[in-house]
Structure formats: C-alpha cells, structure tokens
Amino acid sequence: MRMAVSTNRILKVMESSQIQLLADWVKALRGTATARSSSLISDPELQAQCQELITLLSTALRNARLDAIDDPAWEPTREYLAGLSRSRGRQGFSPTETAMFVLSLKEPLFAHLRRAFAGDNEVQLLLDVWELGKLLDMLALYTTEVHQQAREEVIRRQTEEMLELSTPVIRLWDGILAMPLIGTLDSSRTQVVMESLLEQIVATRSPIAILDITGVPTVDTLTAQHLLKTVAATRLMGAECIISGIRPQIAQTIVHLGVELGDVITKASLADAFRLALKKLGHNPAQA
Amino acid sequence: MERIPILRMGDTLLVTVQVDMHDQLAVRLLDDLTEMITKARARGVLIDISALDMVDSFIGRMIGDVAATSRILDATTVVCGIQPAVAITLVELGMSLAGVRTALDVEKGMELLRAAAQD
Numbered sequence: 001m002r003m004a005v006s007t008n009r010i011l012k013v014m015e016s017s018q019i020q021l022l023a024d025w026v027k028a029l030r031g032t033a034t035a036r037s038s039s040l041i042s043d044p045e046l047q048a049q050c051q052e053l054i055t056l057l058s059t060a061l062r063n064a065r066l067d068a069i070d071d072p073a074w075e076p077t078r079e080y081l082a083g084l085s086r087s088r089g090r091q092g093f094s095p096t097e098t099a100m101f102v103l104s105l106k107e108p109l110f111a112h113l114r115r116a117f118a119g120d121n122e123v124q125l126l127l128d129v130w131e132l133g134k135l136l137d138m139l140a141l142y143t144t145e146v147h148q149q150a151r152e153e154v155i156r157r158q159t160e161e162m163l164e165l166s167t168p169v170i171r172l173w174d175g176i177l178a179m180p181l182i183g184t185l186d187s188s189r190t191q192v193v194m195e196s197l198l199e200q201i202v203a204t205r206s207p208i209a210i211l212d213i214t215g216v217p218t219v220d221t222l223t224a225q226h227l228l229k230t231v232a233a234t235r236l237m238g239a240e241c242i243i244s245g246i247r248p249q250i251a252q253t254i255v256h257l258g259v260e261l262g263d264v265i266t267k268a269s270l271a272d273a274f275r276l277a278l279k280k281l282g283h284n285p286a287q288a
Numbered sequence: 289m290e291r292i293p294i295l296r297m298g299d300t301l302l303v304t305v306q307v308d309m310h311d312q313l314a315v316r317l318l319d320d321l322t323e324m325i326t327k328a329r330a331r332g333v334l335i336d337i338s339a340l341d342m343v344d345s346f347i348g349r350m351i352g353d354v355a356a357t358s359r360i361l362d363a364t365t366v367v368c369g370i371q372p373a374v375a376i377t378l379v380e381l382g383m384s385l386a387g388v389r390t391a392l393d394v395e396k397g398m399e400l401l402r403a404a405a406q407d
Contacts, residue, residue, distance in 0.1 A: 198372030205392055233375040238368055238390035238397070 006128045011061045013112050018054060024108035025050050032104060040091050049084065053105075056080055066131050069138050078142060085143040086150050095147045099140040106136055167193050169200040176277045177206045178270065180245075182215030190226035194233060201239045208277045209234055212270045214245030224259040231264050240265070240280070244273035292317045294324050300332040300401055301325065301363070306339050314350035321354060325361045332401040333358045336394050338369025348383045355388040364404040365389065368397035 014021065026047055056077045064073030081102070088098045110129055117125055167189075170178045179197050183189075201209055211230065216223070227243065234241040244267040246254075254261065267273040275285045290313060295302040301324060303317070325333065335354065343351075355365040368391040370378075378385065391397035 194376060195372060198375060201392070202372060205396075207392060207396065229379045232384040233372075233379045236375040236378055236385060236390055237370050237372065238392040 005124065006131045007061055007066045009117065009124070009128055010066070010109075010113065010132055011058060013109070013116050014054065014058050014061070016116070017112055018058075021108055021112055022047070022050055022054060024111070025054075025105055028104050028107050029101065032100065040093060049101075052080060053077075053084075053102075066135055069135070069142070077139070081139060081143050082146045085146040089147050089150050095144045098143045098147055102136055102140040102143060106133060163189060163192055167196050169196055171204060171206070172210070172274060173278065173281075173283075175204075175206045175281055176208045176210065176274070177201060177204065178210040178212060178274075180212040180215060180270075184218070185216060185223045185226055187222070187226070190223075190230065194226075194230045197230065198233060198237060201234065201237055206239060208240050208242065208280060210242045210244055210270065210273045210277060212245045212273070213243065213250070214247070214270070216250070219250045219253055221257050221259060224254055224257065224261075228259075228261070228264065242267055242273045242276060244268070244270045291320065294320055296324075296328055296330070299328070299330050299405075300334060300398075301328065301330045302334050302336070304336040304339070308342070309340060309347045309350075311346055314347055318350060318354050318357065322357050322361065325358055325363050330363050331405055333363050333365045334394065334397050334401060335365065335367045336369050336397070337367065337374070338371065338393070341371055341373060343374050343377055345381050345383070348378050348381055348385075352383065352385050352388060355385070359387070364401055366391050366397040366400050369393055 026043075029046065029050070030043075060074050060077045064071040068074070069078065084101075085098050088101075089095075109132060113125065113128055113132070117128075162183075167179070167181075170180070172178045177197070177200055179193065181193065185193070197209060197211070200206070211227065213219075213227070219227075231241040231243065242265045246266055246268070265276070267276060278285045290307070292303060292305055292307070292313060295304075301321070303321065305317075307313070321333065324330070333355075335351070337351070340347075351367060355367060358365045366389045367385070370390060389400060391400050
C-alpha cells in the first residue's frame with residue numbers, strides 16, 4: 001500500500017519537474033565525471049541519454065511496481081540500459097562509471113522529492129527515498145551485469161577463434177603432413193590438435209606426420225604426456241609421427257621431468273624432420 | 289550364432305570387422321583365428337577394423353590379444369584402418385598396443401605383409 005503511494009509520488013515528481021530534473025541530473029553527472037570520461041561522451045549525447053532514461057522510468061513506473069524490475073513493463077528500460085552498458089563498454093567506460101550514470105540520478109531526484117513534499121509526512125518521504133534508492137541500485141547493478149556479460153562473450157569468442165586458428169594441418173609433400181603448434185598446449189587444445197591431425201591423416205592417407213613444437217613456449221609433464229598420446233594415436237592409425245623443433249631449454253626440461261619419450265623420433269628442426277620423412281618414403285632429398 | 293568371417297588369400301588371412309564388436313564376438317574371433325592360422329599355416333594376418341567406430345577396454349585388449357597370439361603362431365599381424373576416435377580412445381585407456389603393427393588402410397597393410405614375407 002505504502003509502496004503504491006511511493007510510486008505515485010515519485011512519478012508525480014518526475015513528471016511535474018521533468019525539465020528541471022534533467023538539467024540537475026546532467027549538471028550532477030558533469031560534476032562527478034572525471035576528465036577522461038567527459039572526453040568519451042559529448043554533452044548533447046549525454047543529455048539525450050538522460051532524457052531517454054527519465055522517460056522510460058516514468059513509463060515503467062506508471063505501469064509496474066517499483067520493486068519488480070523483472071516485470072515485463074520494465075522490459076524497455078532494461079533493454080535501453082543493456083544497450084547503453086554495451087555501447088559504453090565499447091567506448092571504454094569502466095563498469096563503475098556506467099553504474100554511476102544510473103546512481104547519479106539519486107541526488108537530484110531525492111532533492112526534488114524533498115522539495116515537492118517538504119513539511120509533509122516525514123515517514124512517507126523516508127520510505128519514498130528508500131524505495132527509489134533500491135530501484136536505482138538494482139538498475140545500476142543490472143548495467144554492471146550486462147557489462148560483464150558482454151566482456152565474457154568477447155573472451156569466449158576469442159578463445160574459440162584462437163582454437164581454430166592455432167591448429168592448421170599442412171600437407172608438405174605427397175604423404176607427409178605437418179602441424180606447427182603455436183602457444184601453450186592445454187588439455188582441450190591438445191584434444192583439438194589430436195583430432196584434426198588424425199582426421200587429416202585418414203583423409204590424405206599420409207603415412208608420416210610431423211608435429212612441430214617450435215612455437216610452444218614451455219613444456220610441462222602434462223604437455224609432454226599429451227604429445228606422447230598424440231604420437232601413440234598416430235602410430236595406432238598406422239602412420240608415423242615425428243616431433244620437431246624441440247628447443248634446448250625444452251629438451252632439458254623433458255629430461256629433468258623424467259618424461260620417457262621412448263621410441264618417439266625427434267628432430268631439431270622442421271627441415272631435418274622433413275628430410276627424414278622424405279627418406280622414409282623412398283625419396284632422395286638431395287634430388288628433390 | 290553370429291561370427292566374424294575369416295578369409296583366406298594365399299598364406300594370408302583377412303579379417304574384416306563389419307559389425308559392432310561385442311565381447312562374445314571378440315572372444316569367438318580369437319578362437320577362430322588361432323585355429324585357422326594353424327590349420328591354414330598362414331604367414332600373415334590382416335585385421336581391418338575401419339568400420340569400427342567405438343571401442344571399450346575389453347575390445348581394445350582383445351585386439352591386442354589377437355595380434356599377440358598370431359605373432360606367437362609365427363604369423364605377422366597388421367591391424368589397419370583404426371579410426372581417429374578409436375585411436376584416441378585406446379590411447380586414453382592406456383593401451384598403445386605396443387608390438388602390434390598398424391597400417392592406414394588395407395592396401396598399405398598388404399604392402400607391409402608382403403615386405404615382411406620377403407624378409
């Protein structure tokens with residue numbers, strides 16, 4: 001009951017002194033803004049955004065409860081804030097700055113409320129402020145959440161792209177495949193590496209595959225284990241796997257770790273591995 | 289009773305697994321094959337499992353056993369056509385089938401057998 005009263009009172013203030021409220025808000029925003037964030041957005045643009053949000057807030061308040069921003073009537077407001085948060089994220093605003101944009105509406109709005117109902121029921125005024133504060137907090141948190149989601153989306157997409165980019169299988173010669181590995185090898189990547197290499201072996205019927213690890217910065221026991229597994233799997237398929245491009249430090253690490261490479265063929269460079277592969281296929285590298 | 293056919297080509301035995309291997313079928317294959325090797329005095333065995341797209345540890349072990357048994361009976365054994373998924377599974381299960389010769393396909397497997405026969 002009291003909340004409905006609050007909603008009506010807030011709405012009344014927002015609608016009756018809309019222009020003044022907007023001016024105050026923009027002034028407050030400019031006051032708190034740092035030099036950096038003011039250079040990121042122009043005055044007319046900021047004003048338009050404030051205007052839009054105030055309009056949306058009044059519309060939502062007219063149709064829905066103050067404390068239920070999940071309500072469909074709040075949908076346009078949420079959508080607008082989500083778009084705002086995303087575009088601000090792209091412009092280089094921090095999540096705090098985006099949240100502060102919403103939170104900074106508190107001060108002018110509270111002031112207007114106080115002015116409109118001065119001398120009136122104090123308890124009701126306190127309740128109005130409380131409810132309004134809660135609402136703006138929720139909306140500000142919502143912008144932060146969207147900001148984070150947008151970030152995570154970017155990270156996920158980049159990870160996927162990297163996975164695809166980093167595992168090309170190259171056909172060096174008739175029957176010889178090469179796979180240059182670049183970057184750190186973790187379990188999920190090795191899985192992709194292994195699968196695409198084995199699939200290409202079947203597709204091209206290549207009896208020899210060269211795994212070049214020149215671009216792998218470090219090797220730990222797990223990475224070595226993954227490499228051995230790939231070699232074992234290629235052997236099972238009836239192809240041979242040569243590992244090339246082992247750097248001096250990596251060779252030392254492998255020995256220190258006590259990893260048994262067994263009968264895996266290793267060569268210093270891709271060129272050496274290629275020469276060996278040609279020889280195994282019965283070509284003479286000196287002629288070829 | 290279902291069983292996997294064993295074809296004889298000269299002194300080579302050809303086993304092509306075309307159906308899903310289940311445990312009993314694998315055991316039966318091991319029995320049939322050993323018997324056939326001695327009876328036909330085969331020098332080479334070619335096992336093609338390119339149609340097999342799934343293995344478990346038991347089937348993996350049976351493949352290894354078949355190869356090991358025929359080797360003891362003095363027949364060179366080549367397993368060919370192991371699919372990527374099967375190879376990965378076997379490696380993850382820790383069965384690298386050491387001692388088993390492998391080839392990419394039947395053609396390359398036959399080449400291997402011929403080369404071994406000449407030695």
